[in-house]
Amino acid sequence: MSKKKADLLAVAENLFYKYGFNGVGLKQIIQEANVATMTMYNHFSSKERLVEEVLIQREKRYWSYLDSSVESNETQPFIMAVKGHCNWLKDYSYQGDMFLRAIEDYSGVDADIENVARGHKQRLLNYLETIAEKSGLRNGHDLAIRYTLLMEGTTSMTTLIGVDKATDHALDIAALFVSEATKA
Structure with missing residues (x-):
C-alpha cells in the first residue's frame, strides 16, 4: 500500500471515529491527509x-x-x-x-x-x-x-x-x- 493511501486511510479512520461518518467530508480528509484531491480519487472512487x-x-x-x-x-x-x-x-x-x-x-x-x-x-x-x-x-x-x-x-x-x-x-x-x- 502506498504511503499516501495509508495516510488517507489513517486520517479518515481517525476523523470518522471522532466525528462520525456523516460528520466528516472528503475535503477535510484530503486537507488533513495533506494529499491532492486527485490522489484521493486515484485510490477511492467515492467517500x-x-x-x-x-x-x-x-x-x-x-x-x-x-x-x-x-x-x-x-x-x-x-x-x-x-x-x-x-x-x-x-x-x-x-x-x-x-x-x-x-x-x-x-x-x-x-x-x-x-x-x-x-x-x-x-x-x-x-x-x-x-x-x-x-x-x-x-x-x-x-x-x-x-x-x-x-x-x-x-x-x-x-x-x-x-x-x-x-x-x-x-x-x-x-x-x-x-x-x-x-x-x-
Missing part, C-alpha cells in the same frame, strides 16, 4: 469506498489483536479472546463501535459498507463458536453467544462507564462464564 476500506483495514487490525491474544494462551481461549477485545478497546475503540455506527449510518443506503460491518459482527460469533467447538465445553453455541454479547456489551459500556471499568467487568464475567461451562 463510500473510502469508508468501506477504512472498515476493512480496521477489521484486519482487530482480528490481529484477537488472534494474537488467543494464540498466546490456547488453554484459555475464551478468556484470551475477551482480553484481546479489551486490549483493542483500550488502544483503539474506547469511544464506541465504528462497525455498529457504520450499520446505523449505511443500513439500506450502501450495501457494501453495511455488509462489511455486519460481516464483522457475524465473524466474531463464528470465531467464538469455533473456539467453543474446539474446547469441547457443554452448550458451546450458547457460550459463544454469551461471549459475543459480553464483548459487544463491553464495547457499548466504554462510553458510559469508561474503558477501564468496562474491561475489568468484562474479564470478571468471562471467568464466570467459563467456570459455569466447566461445571459437571
Whole structure:
C-alpha cells in the first residue's frame, strides 16, 4: 500500500471515529491527509469506498489483536479472546463501535459498507463458536453467544462507564462464564 493511501486511510479512520461518518467530508480528509484531491480519487472512487476500506483495514487490525491474544494462551481461549477485545478497546475503540455506527449510518443506503460491518459482527460469533467447538465445553453455541454479547456489551459500556471499568467487568464475567461451562 502506498504511503499516501495509508495516510488517507489513517486520517479518515481517525476523523470518522471522532466525528462520525456523516460528520466528516472528503475535503477535510484530503486537507488533513495533506494529499491532492486527485490522489484521493486515484485510490477511492467515492467517500463510500473510502469508508468501506477504512472498515476493512480496521477489521484486519482487530482480528490481529484477537488472534494474537488467543494464540498466546490456547488453554484459555475464551478468556484470551475477551482480553484481546479489551486490549483493542483500550488502544483503539474506547469511544464506541465504528462497525455498529457504520450499520446505523449505511443500513439500506450502501450495501457494501453495511455488509462489511455486519460481516464483522457475524465473524466474531463464528470465531467464538469455533473456539467453543474446539474446547469441547457443554452448550458451546450458547457460550459463544454469551461471549459475543459480553464483548459487544463491553464495547457499548466504554462510553458510559469508561474503558477501564468496562474491561475489568468484562474479564470478571468471562471467568464466570467459563467456570459455569466447566461445571459437571
